[in-house]
Amino acid sequence: MRQVLHGHIIHAPELGKLEIIENGYMHLEDGRIAGLGQELLPGWADGERVDYGDRLIMQSFCDMHLHAPQYPMLGMGMDLPLLEWLNTYTFKTEARFKDVDYAREVYRRLAQELVSNGTTRVCAFSSLHLESTRVLMEEFEKAGICGYVGKVNMDRNGSPELEETTEDSIRDTIAWLDGCDPSAHIQPILTPRFTPSCTDELMAELGRLAKARGLRVQSHLSENTSEIAWVRELHPDCPQYWESYEKYGLFGSHTVMAHCVHSDAREREAIRRNNVVVAHCPDSNINLISGVAPIRRMLDEGIWVTLGSDIAGGAILPMMGVIASAIRSSKVRRISENWGVDFLTVAEGYYLGTTSGAKYFGSGNGFACGDGLHAIVIDDRHYVDTGRLSVRDRFERAIYRADANDIKAVYSEGRKIKG
Amino acid sequence: MRQVLHGHIIHAPELGKLEIIENGYMHLEDGRIAGLGQELLPGWADGERVDYGDRLIMQSFCDMHLHAPQYPMLGMGMDLPLLEWLNTYTFKTEARFKDVDYAREVYRRLAQELVSNGTTRVCAFSSLHLESTRVLMEEFEKAGICGYVGKVNMDRNGSPELEETTEDSIRDTIAWLDGCDPSAHIQPILTPRFTPSCTDELMAELGRLAKARGLRVQSHLSENTSEIAWVRELHPDCPQYWESYEKYGLFGSHTVMAHCVHSDAREREAIRRNNVVVAHCPDSNINLISGVAPIRRMLDEGIWVTLGSDIAGGAILPMMGVIASAIRSSKVRRISENWGVDFLTVAEGYYLGTTSGAKYFGSGNGFACGDGLHAIVIDDRHYVDTGRLSVRDRFERAIYRADANDIKAVYSEGRKIKG
Numbered sequence: 001m002r003q004v005l006h007g008h009i010i011h012a013p014e015l016g017k018l019e020i021i022e023n024g025y026m027h028l029e030d031g032r033i034a035g036l037g038q039e040l041l042p043g044w045a046d047g048e049r050v051d052y053g054d055r056l057i058m059q060s061f062c063d064m065h066l067h068a069p070q071y072p073m074l075g076m077g078m079d080l081p082l083l084e085w086l087n088t089y090t091f092k093t094e095a096r097f098k099d100v101d102y103a104r105e106v107y108r109r110l111a112q113e114l115v116s117n118g119t120t121r122v123c124a125f126s127s128l129h130l131e132s133t134r135v136l137m138e139e140f141e142k143a144g145i146c147g148y149v150g151k152v153n154m155d156r157n158g159s160p161e162l163e164e165t166t167e168d169s170i171r172d173t174i175a176w177l178d179g180c181d182p183s184a185h186i187q188p189i190l191t192p193r194f195t196p197s198c199t200d201e202l203m204a205e206l207g208r209l210a211k212a213r214g215l216r217v218q219s220h221l222s223e224n225t226s227e228i229a230w231v232r233e234l235h236p237d238c239p240q241y242w243e244s245y246e247k248y249g250l251f252g253s254h255t256v257m258a259h260c261v262h263s264d265a266r267e268r269e270a271i272r273r274n275n276v277v278v279a280h281c282p283d284s285n286i287n288l289i290s291g292v293a294p295i296r297r298m299l300d301e302g303i304w305v306t307l308g309s310d311i312a313g314g315a316i317l318p319m320m321g322v323i324a325s326a327i328r329s330s331k332v333r334r335i336s337e338n339w340g341v342d343f344l345t346v347a348e349g350y351y352l353g354t355t356s357g358a359k360y361f362g363s364g365n366g367f368a369c370g371d372g373l374h375a376i377v378i379d380d381r382h383y384v385d386t387g388r389l390s391v392r393d394r395f396e397r398a399i400y401r402a403d404a405n406d407i408k409a410v411y412s413e414g415r416k417i418k419g
Numbered sequence: 420m421r422q423v424l425h426g427h428i429i430h431a432p433e434l435g436k437l438e439i440i441e442n443g444y445m446h447l448e449d450g451r452i453a454g455l456g457q458e459l460l461p462g463w464a465d466g467e468r469v470d471y472g473d474r475l476i477m478q479s480f481c482d483m484h485l486h487a488p489q490y491p492m493l494g495m496g497m498d499l500p501l502l503e504w505l506n507t508y509t510f511k512t513e514a515r516f517k518d519v520d521y522a523r524e525v526y527r528r529l530a531q532e533l534v535s536n537g538t539t540r541v542c543a544f545s546s547l548h549l550e551s552t553r554v555l556m557e558e559f560e561k562a563g564i565c566g567y568v569g570k571v572n573m574d575r576n577g578s579p580e581l582e583e584t585t586e587d588s589i590r591d592t593i594a595w596l597d598g599c600d601p602s603a604h605i606q607p608i609l610t611p612r613f614t615p616s617c618t619d620e621l622m623a624e625l626g627r628l629a630k631a632r633g634l635r636v637q638s639h640l641s642e643n644t645s646e647i648a649w650v651r652e653l654h655p656d657c658p659q660y661w662e663s664y665e666k667y668g669l670f671g672s673h674t675v676m677a678h679c680v681h682s683d684a685r686e687r688e689a690i691r692r693n694n695v696v697v698a699h700c701p702d703s704n705i706n707l708i709s710g711v712a713p714i715r716r717m718l719d720e721g722i723w724v725t726l727g728s729d730i731a732g733g734a735i736l737p738m739m740g741v742i743a744s745a746i747r748s749s750k751v752r753r754i755s756e757n758w759g760v761d762f763l764t765v766a767e768g769y770y771l772g773t774t775s776g777a778k779y780f781g782s783g784n785g786f787a788c789g790d791g792l793h794a795i796v797i798d799d800r801h802y803v804d805t806g807r808l809s810v811r812d813r814f815e816r817a818i819y820r821a822d823a824n825d826i827k828a829v830y831s832e833g834r835k836i837k838g
Binding site: 346384385399 | 490491493494495496497498524525528702705706708710711734746750751753754758762764765803804808812815816818819820822824
């Protein structure tokens with residue numbers, strides 16, 4: 001089926017490069033991009049036409065790190081330091097996902113809010129509960145979201161209500177993996193919560209599973225200094241945090257590591273060498289006073305950087321807000337380095353929140369031919385002065401100001417899932 | 420007329436102290452607070468009752484620094500350094516307010532957006548244009564906003580399209596002041612843009628006017644390091660920036676100085692001694708990479724700190740967002756001072772955005788008896804899990820997550836202006 005979308009097309013084919021096609025045409029063949037440009041392609045005049053007029057057609061977003069069962073506590077507990085926050089809010093909240101009906105209701109609403117804000121691909125943590133993890137995958141699938149969800153593994157240092165035995169963790173993980181549908185848009189990803197949460201035995205088993213079944217892995221790395229010190233105590237044989245994953249085969253290509261706030265040159269080199277993906281979570285890192293990650297340095301070194309909302313350490317679910325937060329964080333870093341390092345431009349922030357994440361799911365650069373369409377349509381005509389502004393200015397304003405109400409349509413893998 | 424509002428009442432009578440009255444009663448006599456508490460006061464059973472049920476009744480917000488004519492460029496130009504930003508966006512945008520019809524339209528919409536987000540009192544910069552300044556005051560008045568508006572004075576270092584002669588500046592300022600209605604909710608405030616924008620002659624005349632007419636003053640102070648160096652060149656007789664205001668009598672009690680990012684101990688002592696009000700603009704200071712103001716230190720020193728959106732250097736108009744931004748900035752400051760200084764709690768941030776500003780307009784502590792009511796009513800029942808949460812948690816979530824849609828009613832000086 002041929003379809004043509006008409007509007008102002010904006011995408012980020014590479015870091016720092018924004019391509020704008022005013023009054024452009026997006027050609028879709030069965031939901032896949034067949035070409036975009038200023039003119040209608042020959043032979044496409046008969047295709048179904050969707051005229052978005054003066055609206056903005058932009059890439060949708062990839063949220064590369066979020067904790068789905070922390071959604072009910074979004075925006076709360078922000079006065080607490082990390083460990084108290086975990087014990088007072090996080091573990092208690094996650095423990096409630098033992099109740100599958102509760103999970104169904106919460107995850108349905110989370111999926112709605114993600115879609116409504118233009119997040120079409122995710123790398124998400126579930127809780128340790130097998131059934132609720134299935135529910136999360138189902139609800140994301142139903143809502144039209146693509147990506148990965150992981151049942152969390154944690155067999156130590158949890159709380160009385162939130163911990164599993166090593167045996168249960170392994171058994172449930174295998175049962176969960178065996179039950180996943182290989183043709184679904186949501187696929188499983190191995191998810192040791194973080195090194196302090198997993199015994200050596202569990203880590204070793206997850207490493208074996210990753211290798212035997214060719215599975216991807218996600219976890220946390222070097223978020224704050226006391227966590228790093230803790231890992232050093234737990235793994236005295238590992239000179240650095242990342243090596244506590246690597247020694248079990250959990251630090252390979254396409255492993256997503258959230259945070260990496262305090263990763264030094266040696267750790268960053270290991271990240272780059274292993275093609276590990278950094279999920280930068282700027283809002284969370286500030287809320288929990290973890291630090292400000294050296295993102296410009298990582299980019300200069302060739303590290304694969306993406307963005308995550310990290311709800312509920314992060315209090316901002318819409319990825320446009322996370323992009324703005326990443327830009328602001330980079331400016332904070334510029335200030336703290338005495339104006340000696342560049343900040344992220346709006347175009348760069350947008351790339352990190354879209355294309356850089358999209359590559360994790362196999363997509364090309366920006367709106368690339370052959371890819372299923374992942375896009376949002378923004379209607380900003382109700383703002384002051386829209387008629388006088390360049391499309392570039394309107395794009396920037398959207399990143400800083402637009403909300404779910406302004407997102408009139410969302411496409412995920414070629415399917416229209418909002419609007 | 421007697422009126423009683425019923426709901427969960429939340430206010431900040433002092434810095435760091437949050438008072439919550441669940442299912443409380445707010446008693447109003449002709450729009451003025453006559454008492455609040457857990458029980459209906461004797462004799463009030465016959466008053467008009469507004470039952471807000473399970474909703475939150477909170478103080479509304481004071482935006483102590485914003486540039487009204489920069490509203491059309493809100494959220495744009497954020498990749499540019501301060502001086503280029505001023506020349507490419509700001510001066511061009513402000514120059515358009517020569518057109519009174521344009522001003523009418525833009526200011527009407529600005530007033531709506533402020534009210535819609537619960538900002539009921541402001542200290543605002545207009546442009547240098549006399550007529551448009553009147554229009555701004557009228558539109559704020561019509562919308563129910565209270566506070567101060569200043570015609571900007573700038574007779575040097577502007578741009579070809581945005582500058583006035585010293586003579587015009589003085590003449591227009593006097594004409595503007597003479598035309599103001601002393602009984603209006605919006606009153607005039609003298610507004611030299613900042614030291615580099617005003618000749619000594621103009622500054623001296625504004626100082627005379629301030630004294631002769633008992634007028635308040637607002638301006639900018641120590642926003643960034645090159646600005647400070649520039650002022651030093653312009654006023655070699657002044658050891659510090661603030662003294663370029665003080666020598667003309669423009670640094671007295673209730674003078675509002677925006678930013679004060681780089682105010683050192685000596686300048687801060689002058690601020691405190693003179694009862695000058697700091698309008699902290701956290702989002703603007705990061706967007707323009709000015710720095711992060713030492714707010715905790717100022718509070719410890721007894722300085723009067725309030726909050727400003729500083730649109731459009733700031734890209735966040737809703738004051739709940741500005742409060743969250745102030746909290747985040749204080750956490751950034753904590754990080755940059757090696758975790759050696761406390762961050763702002765949510766209760767502290769809320770105080771700065773409400774009571775601290777309200778005192779500038781003569782109000783008491785929190786919802787104080789005798790004050791005209793300035794309040795918002797938040798309906799957060801559509802969020803996940805609201806029924807299970809404490810009112811304290813719901814309050815915090817509102818600061819981080821609520822938007823104009825969640826603000827169901829706004830009261831300003833006892834009048835209901837939204838809802």
